[in-house]
Structure formats: structure tokens, C-alpha cells
Amino acid sequence: MGERSRGLTATELEAYFAFTEVSSLLRHSVEKQLRDAGDLSYVQFQLLARLGDAPDGRLRMTDLADGVVYSRSGLTYQAQLLEQRGLVTRGPSPEDERSTVVTVTEAGRDALDTVFPGHVAALRELLFSALTDADVEELARILGRAAGQLRANPPRSAAPRRRKGQ
Template sequence: MSDDPDALGPRELRAWMGFLAAAHLLDHEIEHQLKADGGLSHGDFEVLVRLAMAPDGRLRMSDLAREAMVSKSRLTYQVTQLERAGLVRRTACESDRRSVWAELTDEGRAALEKVRPGHRRVVRESLIDVLTPEELDVLGGALTRVADRLRSR
């Protein structure tokens, strides 16, 4: 037994290692599917989904960075790539000269529609169908608490 009070016990280590393995493997499956079905990265998909869910299909870049949980510089690079592909456009904010909107284009919506069925299939086969309804409730609640704690920092 370690004298380190922060050392993980067997139960904790099993949960942590299981989480890491599942998260990495699921991300790999999703990345592969998105690339194969539409040439998108997982990050690209996340940005497009966030924009599709936003009112009028647009968000301020700063809000989009916060929602997609990426740095502003990473988001700028990503949106530049999506803009070059015609999936997103940036426009000036009329009410705040310091802000820029990221807006989903019709081509961006079409790209999302193309990859969504495969994405849903991968998520369902790799995660949802593996768990019981009770496990889904526990997992959803637990991971929401973890995310809330991390966001509050």
C-alpha cells in the first residue's frame, strides 16, 4: 500500500483505466467514421453540430470556443479550415465590432446530414447498446457532475 494519500486504489484505478480506454477507443471509432463518410475530423463535426444547434445557425467565435471546449486559437484554425471547405463562413458582428460570427453554410448542413447516420450508428453500437438503461442513467449523471466540476474551475 502506498503512503501517497492521492494514490488510486484498485477500484478507482479500474474506473480510471476503463474510462481512458473507452474514451480513446470511442474517439478513434468516431474519427474513423467521420473521415470515411465525409472527410471531417471529430473536432470539425463538433463545431458544425454546435453551429447547427444554435439559433440562426451561428455563434460568436468566443461562445463557440467555450461550447466546443477548445482554445480560441485552435478554434480559429479549425474554422479557417471549415471556411476554406465552404462549410462555415465568418461575418462581422453588427452590435460588437470586436466579435465575429461563425455561421453554418448550406454546404455545412449537407456535410452534417451526410455523416450523421454513421455517427449515430457508431455511438449506438459502441456505447449506448453496450449499457443497460440504468447504467446509462448512472453514466450520464456521473459524467455531467465531472464536467460541471471541471467547467467551474
């Protein structure tokens, strides 16, 4: 392939392939753990985790979609499935009736409590056990910078919605 392959150096290409391989392998294992422990998809887990971290356990659907980088229609479907299981509730926002607010229920918090120990164990075993503390700090710094770059020009599913009048 030479020094450059379609504009990437050999090192850049190696880093890209390693990143995509780690991401794919880790996601597959994490998704299996979430399904086995709590019958949750990865997106459902992200949705519940974000709600669980919200100060009052509630967020607007658009903010959830922007945060998890998922289509708004796809996230609506996932929230509907969680609502059918009693893990969240959905309703109009008190501030803006056009917005839908999703709130985690006690059953949703219980589901998070059930999956979190295995989730953390999987991350430690599969990813962090091979890294030193300094490696993890460097990884967080590097990926944080890359995420910031990607968020500067996000896909539609990750772009914050503009409110009328802005």
C-alpha cells in the same frame, strides 16, 4: 500497488483507466467515421454540430471555443478550413465588431446530414449497445456531475471569456 496508488483507491484507479480507455477507443472510431463519411475532423464536426443546434445557425467564435474545449487559435484554424470548403462563413458580430461570428451554411448542414447517421450508428454499436437504458441514465448523471466539477475550474480553452467591464 496496495489499497492506494498515489492517493487513489484501487476502485478509483480502475474507473479512471476504464474511462480513459473507453474515451480513447471511442474517439478513434468516431474520428475515423467522420473522416470517411464527411472528411471532417472531430473538432470540425463539433463546431458544425454546435452551429447546427444554434437557433439561427450562428455563434461567436469565443462561445464555440468555450463549448468544444479547444484553443481559440486552433478553433480559428479549423473554422478557416471549414470556410474554405464552404461549410461555414465568418464575419464580424453585428453586436460587437471585435467578435467574430461563425454561421453554418446550407453545405455545412448537408455535411452534418451526411455524417450524422453513421455517427449515431457508431455510438450505438460501440458504446450504447453494451449498456442498458438505466446504465445510460446513470452514465449521463455521473459524467454530467464530473463535467460540472471540471467546468467549475476549467482550463483556459474551456473558460468563458470575460467581457470588458465585468
